[in-house]
Amino acid sequence: MSGRFQRLDERERAAVMFTVDGEPVRGLEGDTLMVAMLAGGLALRDSEFGDGRRAGFCLMGACQDCWVWTEAGERLRACSAVVAPGLAISTHQPEVTWPDLK
């Protein structure tokens, strides 16, 4: 395992398969997205301000450092969102498309 987070207990849970940037990832039922992503990875996203990778900070919904996106473009806070089977996560903000207001 090359992940940042280390599971110490509660390992006997059902697996939940989802994808991150198109790659399959295995989480456990009840994992937050953050835990599911960092149990096997080192980061959640890139800083938009050029100082490297980010992996969250407060885990309580206060810092907003753990934003990821669904493929549909919905923004999720990885520390509070719960992993669900078939979820397709992007670690990059999708291109914004403005509605045609004509």
Add this chain to the structure above:
Amino acid sequence: MAGPQMTGQRVIVVGAGPAGVRAAEALVAAGLRPLVIDEGRRDGGQIYRRQPEGFTRGYQALYGTEAVRARAAHETFDALKESIDYWPETLVWNVSEGQVWTHRDGIADAVPYAALIVCAGATDRLLPVKGWNLAGCYSLGGAQIALKAQACAIGRKVAFLGTGPLLYLVASQYLKAGANVAAVLDTAPLSARIAALPKLAAQPDLLWTGAKLTLALKRAGVPVLSGVTPIAIEGSPETGVSAVRVRTASGSERAFECDAMGMGWHLRPETQIADLARCAFGFDAKTGHWLPECDEDGRASAPQVYLAGDGARILGARCAEVTGELAAMAALADLGRAIDTDRRRALLSAKAGYRRFADGLAQAFPWRGDLARAVSDDTVVCRCENVTAGTLRASVTVGGATEANRAKAYSRVGMGRCQGRYCGAAGAEIVAEARGCSLEAAGRLRGQAPVKPIGLSTRRAGA
């Protein structure tokens, strides 16, 4: 939802931590049906945070010496559910004209209140350390949540840096759970703890717990250092933290290899909702916090607004249960209900004891504003947008900003997605130093709605 006959007397409780639970309990006991709005998925707040359904660890493993209190808070709330309206996973993002504005799943709603009891809790108070923007740096509270709510350690080898009771508590919880603790690095000198002993004796069992935790860490061979000065967190932008370097009390330099950091300098109250409700604030010189003004019962300066728990003043989880009940009693009294005056007196007396203990903690584990003032110009102060201390200083020395809000407008420190929660305390110190004024004169960042980001696509309920 409450029926229309209730809305005229609707009391809203924001937060379902220890303060919110006890406030709701007191309201229900008086025959009301309060609306409890909480951002969490489950009740308990952060301190008594409940693990997800299906997890199997017991109360003792999760909450240690506070297991009985945690269980009581959870069981009380479970029993209340039939008698209250409960909106979990719902953010209160504004208060205006007697209504709270809520957000859930992309829908915003405005809910009027006859009384608003704000139990918004606290977040970690942070100091910037060079390198704290690297992946693998977490707040102490965050490190604890990883363990408590998800049974994970934040890294293979974790160093803890900061000060306060949480520093030792989280480190020992990690040790007990089988994690590898690299070091516990306290910026407070041992002498401060000794000087604070008379006040800390107000809660002898907590004092004893603290001493036992420290001893257990040392026995396990974990380096526990007091009086350190952080120098830098080292690592790479790609892979994150690899070490932390500090100057010890004796002046020598030491580095500890680690791949994660848990950092925090005690707590800061979440006061944005009180701010938006137009409560007056005052500067508390003992802690350096700006606090919403309220009387001993929790009545704020704004009409029909009551404050309780760590969001009003950092007095700890045990006291939050006391102030939550007190605030509910104040609201009930103002709504014309009879209250038990003996009970009120007993609660006020308990609160005084907790207050003495909190003063002791502030003395034993002091906030180190001087460390913020001394950071190098290239140290990142704002993690959200990678803004350095040099840029913040220039907003004062070149831009002419005279207080925190103008400095924020010029430098964007406090304007990022955390809205100043993690840079505000240190930022004010840096502004005060650059301007040569007191911390109080450097001011406080005003709360702004929405208090947390909500999507532009948010719709009004019913629209």
